[in-house]
Amino acid sequence: MMTDILKNNRLTRRFAKLASENRAGLVIYIAASDPDAETSAKLLAGLPGAGADIIELGMPFTDPMADGPAIQRAALRALKAGACMDHTLAQVRGFRETDTETPIVLMGYYNPIDSYGVERFAKDAAQAGVDGVIVVDVPPEEADELQPPLLAQGIAFICLATPTSDDARLPQILKYAGGFLYYVSILGITGTATAAADAVEAAVKRIKRHTQLPVAVGFGIKTPDNAAAIARVADAAVVGSAVIDKLAACLDDQGKAKPELVPTALAFVADLAKGVRGARK
Amino acid sequence: MTSILTNSFAKGPDENGHFGPYGGRFVAETLMPLVLEVEKAFDAAKDDPAFQAELSRYLAHFVGRPSPLYFAERLTQACGGAKIYFKREDLNHTGAHKVNNCIGQILLAKRMGKTRIIAETGAGQHGVATATVCALFGLPCVVYMGAVDIARQQPNVFRMKLLGAEVRPVTSGAATLKDAMNEAMRDWVANVEDTYYLIGTVAGPHPYPVMVRDFQKIIGEEAKAQMQTMEGRLPDTLIAAVGGGSNAMGLFYPFLDEPTVKIVGVEAAGKGTETEEHAASLGKGRSGVLHGSRTYLLQNQDGQITEAYSISAGLDYPGVGPEHAWLKDAGRIDYVAITDDEALDAFHRTTRLEGIIPALESSHAIAQALKVAGSLPADHILLVSLSGRGDKDVNTVAQAMGTEL
Numbered sequence: 001m002m003t004d005i006l007k008n009n010r011l012t013r014r015f016a017k018l019a020s021e022n023r024a025g026l027v028i029y030i031a032a033s034d035p036d037a038e039t040s041a042k043l044l045a046g047l048p049g050a051g052a053d054i055i056e057l058g059m060p061f062t063d064p065m066a067d068g069p070a071i072q073r074a075a076l077r078a079l080k081a082g083a084c085m086d087h088t089l090a091q092v093r094g095f096r097e098t099d100t101e102t103p104i105v106l107m108g109y110y111n112p113i114d115s116y117g118v119e120r121f122a123k124d125a126a127q128a129g130v131d132g133v134i135v136v137d138v139p140p141e142e143a144d145e146l147q148p149p150l151l152a153q154g155i156a157f158i159c160l161a162t163p164t165s166d167d168a169r170l171p172q173i174l175k176y177a178g179g180f181l182y183y184v185s186i187l188g189i190t191g192t193a194t195a196a197a198d199a200v201e202a203a204v205k206r207i208k209r210h211t212q213l214p215v216a217v218g219f220g221i222k223t224p225d226n227a228a229a230i231a232r233v234a235d236a237a238v239v240g241s242a243v244i245d246k247l248a249a250c251l252d253d254q255g256k257a258k259p260e261l262v263p264t265a266l267a268f269v270a271d272l273a274k275g276v277r278g279a280r281k
Numbered sequence: 282m283t284s285i286l287t288n289s290f291a292k293g294p295d296e297n298g299h300f301g302p303y304g305g306r307f308v309a310e311t312l313m314p315l316v317l318e319v320e321k322a323f324d325a326a327k328d329d330p331a332f333q334a335e336l337s338r339y340l341a342h343f344v345g346r347p348s349p350l351y352f353a354e355r356l357t358q359a360c361g362g363a364k365i366y367f368k369r370e371d372l373n374h375t376g377a378h379k380v381n382n383c384i385g386q387i388l389l390a391k392r393m394g395k396t397r398i399i400a401e402t403g404a405g406q407h408g409v410a411t412a413t414v415c416a417l418f419g420l421p422c423v424v425y426m427g428a429v430d431i432a433r434q435q436p437n438v439f440r441m442k443l444l445g446a447e448v449r450p451v452t453s454g455a456a457t458l459k460d461a462m463n464e465a466m467r468d469w470v471a472n473v474e475d476t477y478y479l480i481g482t483v484a485g486p487h488p489y490p491v492m493v494r495d496f497q498k499i500i501g502e503e504a505k506a507q508m509q510t511m512e513g514r515l516p517d518t519l520i521a522a523v524g525g526g527s528n529a530m531g532l533f534y535p536f537l538d539e540p541t542v543k544i545v546g547v548e549a550a551g552k553g554t555e556t557e558e559h560a561a562s563l564g565k566g567r568s569g570v571l572h573g574s575r576t577y578l579l580q581n582q583d584g585q586i587t588e589a590y591s592i593s594a595g596l597d598y599p600g601v602g603p604e605h606a607w608l609k610d611a612g613r614i615d616y617v618a619i620t621d622d623e624a625l626d627a628f629h630r631t632t633r634l635e636g637i638i639p640a641l642e643s644s645h646a647i648a649q650a651l652k653v654a655g656s657l658p659a660d661h662i663l664l665v666s667l668s669g670r671g672d673k674d675v676n677t678v679a680q681a682m683g684t685e686l
Binding site for chain 2: 061062065066068069079084110112113114115136137141159160162163164166169173184187188189192193
């Protein structure tokens with residue numbers, strides 16, 4: 001019945017389209033309002049054109065425990081620029097004025113959602129045009145307070161699986177998972193080590209024995225070649241920190257965006273997309 | 282969700298680690314299997330007489346337990362009211378209650394076959410206690426400590442290094458305890474196979490809050506028996522300082538179901554709870570999720586965690602253990618707040634009148650006792666947790682007095 005509710009979800013449709021094109025998708029992560037609301041909105045609007053198939057928009061949080069330095073700094077820059085849940089949702093609404101097809105997944109930590117109110121968040125996020133939500137610090141053990149309200153609004157609760165999620169653990173995760181399964185390919189935080197492609201391939205095969213859901217792989221994918229290697233064995237490759245690094249290299253001494261920020265970041269996304277799209281040819 | 286029996290305050294948490302709406306296991310999926318493994322190992326150890334015997338042996342011969350219960354006669358006279366007793370956790374090896382928990386958890390880590398220990402520390406007391414037990418058991422130890430705390434707690438940093446620990450400065454965020462805890466969790470996620478995270482207070486994901494409480498409840502169990510010997514009855518009021526809340530839970534827990542005993546937790550009011558600079562998460566915060574559990578947090582209206590402040594580095598944390606959150610809502614414990622100035626005053630009076638230099642954390646609890654003792658009858662017994670000694674704080678106190686050391 002979860003699949004029924006999510007039948008018309010943009011994520012479901014997008015993965016069906018990717019499958020029909022026999023290619024993997026490229027998922028790009030940026031943080032909302034990083035380095036400021038206006039630049040972030042421009043970047044977001046440019047991502048589909050540069051080749052992002054799905055967008056993860058980070059909800060900035062003061063204490064991003066599962067993130068490495070690149071995304072930690074992105075969150076702090078965004079908060080300094082006034083990021084808050086209202087602005088994040090407004091950014092999604094703005095994006096939807098011109099793009100009604102590219103799926104948007106909000107990613108972050110639970111406290112800002114809890115503070116906003118779970119029911120209110122689910123409703124407002126759905127109205128803004130959000131398709132999925134990833135909350136790093138809500139494992140299946142705590143998901144009963146978050147997954148049902150999201151699903152009731154047609155939003156996929158996207159679960160994480162990791163190298164520590166063994167065959168006994170996976171069914172517990174999959175009980176709550178919708179949209180796609182996000183496989184964290186390394187033991188560690190974002191933007192650090194890179195997993196070996198054959199290890200990822202084995203893990204994806206193992207996961208596929210448990211579920212029909214598409215599997216996206218993330219953490220440690222830094223180059224078009226990395227992305228291509230993942231695209232050969234998984235349904236999507238997620239790149240976050242490496243994009244943020246490109247963005248951060250285009251900040252001036254005051255931390256303000258230089259004019260080349262958006263084109264530089266989008267050019268990198270286009271390179272990643274080329275890698276992903278050519279992977280299975 | 283909750284199955285805590287309402288006829289007892291001592292039955293929590295439920296099987297999922299919930300104290301009413303608080304607690305739980307809000308951690309990244311990578312950590313979940315490990316958190317479940319810690320729980321399983323702790324449950325098995327708890328019921329294993331061999332584990333308990335080894336723990337008791339180290340507590341007696343290494344830590345120096347039982348710690349004395351001491352009648353603070355001169356402070357009592359000075360206040361002219363209730364009798365003030367101190368539970369002397371400052372006399373433990375390493376100078377605070379923290380070591381009770383460290384001995385318990387390192388025995389558990391050994392039992393689980395873990396070969397590397399990580400910890401977070403604020404004031405450095407938990408870091409020193411962890412480095413101490415790691416030296417004792419020959420395990421490598423990495424302690425995460427905020428760069429700001431490193432600067433104000435130099436003697437403890439050096440002690441940890443002498444004991445063989447690696448102290449890693451944390452510069453993210455405000456560079457204090459909360460950020461040290463974030464960094465320790467990042468290390469843990471990357472090293473789940475061999476690493477044990479030795480959390481120093483009754484916070485973090487289940488089973489840590491209940492486990493740390495169980496390793497600390499010896500404070501209250503001893504005090505209860507000692508009070509019986511000295512006064513032939515229960516105390517009337519318990520007072521302890523609450524940062525994360527481990528010494529307080531340790532003292533309070535064995536008394537929760539004694540309806541005649543009033544219990545008071547003391548948070549740090551810093552420069553005043555009406556200012557922005559305090560650490561009163563129970564008094565001024567609201568429910569939220571951080572570092573693995575739902576509890577009271579200092580946060581802004583958007584759910585961003587705000588910085589705590591206290592002159593005492595050990596109370597300088599924007600959250601609090603989930604069991605405290607539950608006991609506050611249940612009305613079993615009163616939580617009050619004491620300012621920097623009141624704590625400093627209590628520090629000086631205890632030092633001059635009793636010949637005991639208390640930790641600034643403990644000085645908050647003593648200040649509350651001094652505040653109420655005079656208005657209580659002479660047969661009222663106040664039992665105060667003197668959770669640590671103040672040698673580590675002399676630089677901070679000198680600075681507050683405008684004295685150069």
